[in-house]
Amino acid sequence: MTLTHLNANGEARMVDVADKPESRREAKATGAIHMHPATLQRLVEGQMPKGDVLATARIAAIQGAKRTHELIPLCHALPLSKVEVDFALDDARSCVHVTAQCRLNGRTGVEMEALTAVSVACLTLYDMCKAVDKDMVIDSIQLEQKSGGASGNYYRTTPIVTGQGGSGEVSLGTLSSAGEPCVRVKCLAELRERLGVGEINVPFQRMASTDIGGLKAALKDMDSRFAGLDEGRTLCAVNQVMAGDATPLTADDEVAFFPPVTGG
Template identity: 50%
Template sequence: MSLTHINHRGEAHMVDVGDKSVTSRSATATGFITMQPNTLQLLVDGALPKGDVLATARIAGIQAAKRTSDLIPLCHPLPLTHVSIDMDIDMTKGGIHVMATCRTDGKTGVEMEALTAVSATCLTLFDMCKAVDRRMVIGDIRVNEKTGGKSGSWSREDTVAPGNAVPEEKEDAAGSSMSTALLCVRFFGEARDHARAGMLDINIEAVEPLTVAGLKACLIARGDFDPSRLQAGRLMVAVNQKMTSEDHLLSPGDEVAFFPPVTGG
């Protein structure tokens, strides 16, 4: 396999994309920043010294996506058509999940823009909170999916195939094992506007029955999602990128996506 950013003399250079076709492209990246519980509570209460932490971090992520070619030497400047930053406060894990999605109509992909957006968002969260917590850790920054271009669509595969997933076992303080198997829940289009975050990890033990309908009821009861506000009044669902119905049985590791019948770009 050859590296496209290295020429025949072994020198770094910008790839010539002049002959490529213009296509609609998108990329989604995620990251996580951990912090002390009291820091996270101050953030939730809006009591940190620098003010509105989440709003500032969101703006930083959007700005960084637009300036990616100024930060990464061999990236092409791209006319972004969309940048979204979603942040999900996770009191259980003690941190904030960050997800960035970038879109463009162009000749090269937007993976670096999505990664840069996540990185800048996490760095700004650190800066906004460092007055009370210097032990924060930023990590797990990665591309989750991309669409468009010659290589088409790509999505990060689950560590364990959904059909053969085995719940991860951890020991609690008493020494007994407990299941921590998760469902990855994602919202798209108008559904995302009425969800607490664009992406959530839900423990399967909280879902009863273990079906799409049961998951939906769980999300509503937790206050994570309000489907009643959808203008179309309808909600579509896909499990592991395949359309399905509300009586579909779920397995640990499944990715469940909710979206209205028509989603905008």
């Protein structure tokens, strides 16, 4: 393994990317901040002393992404074309889930920009709410996926219950291998809130059959919470086309599970 941020003498250096070809680079990162239920309720009702918590955190996250090179010593200054920050309020776990997506056409990736955006968003949420709750905990800041560049695409694998977390908590398993054939799975609307999972990746090698039925079985083996996907009220679409258990799957297909009524 070669560490590109070290020179022959073991000294830190900025990697020269001038000769790399430009390509579309994208990255998505997530994180969460846990708080007391009463704190989350005040946030929802707009009762925090410092004002609009989520709007402030979104602006801070975007600024953080754009200034990543000032915070992380060996990062390049990048002309980001997109920084998108979303929040999901989770009553069941009394937390706010943060998602950041960054994009550019350039010579180096934007993973650090996405991770910085999530980190700054969580820190800003803490700052905005600390007057009423100093017990808040920031955790699970992680890269979910990236695309572009010589190293290719990366997707974090499906969450697996490890038994190490608290009651009802889902912990992440190992990372997927680069180039491994996978199916991208999205859980939408109420289903996403119930499972605590928005977007995951299932390697073909974990599926007994390469169809929706095999995918459901693999998901259930990974986490018993997915057993509910067999319920008649859960619908399925492959690449935005309605599908059933016998629908075949190929590498890089996008499969969405959702309740009959959803806002997307």
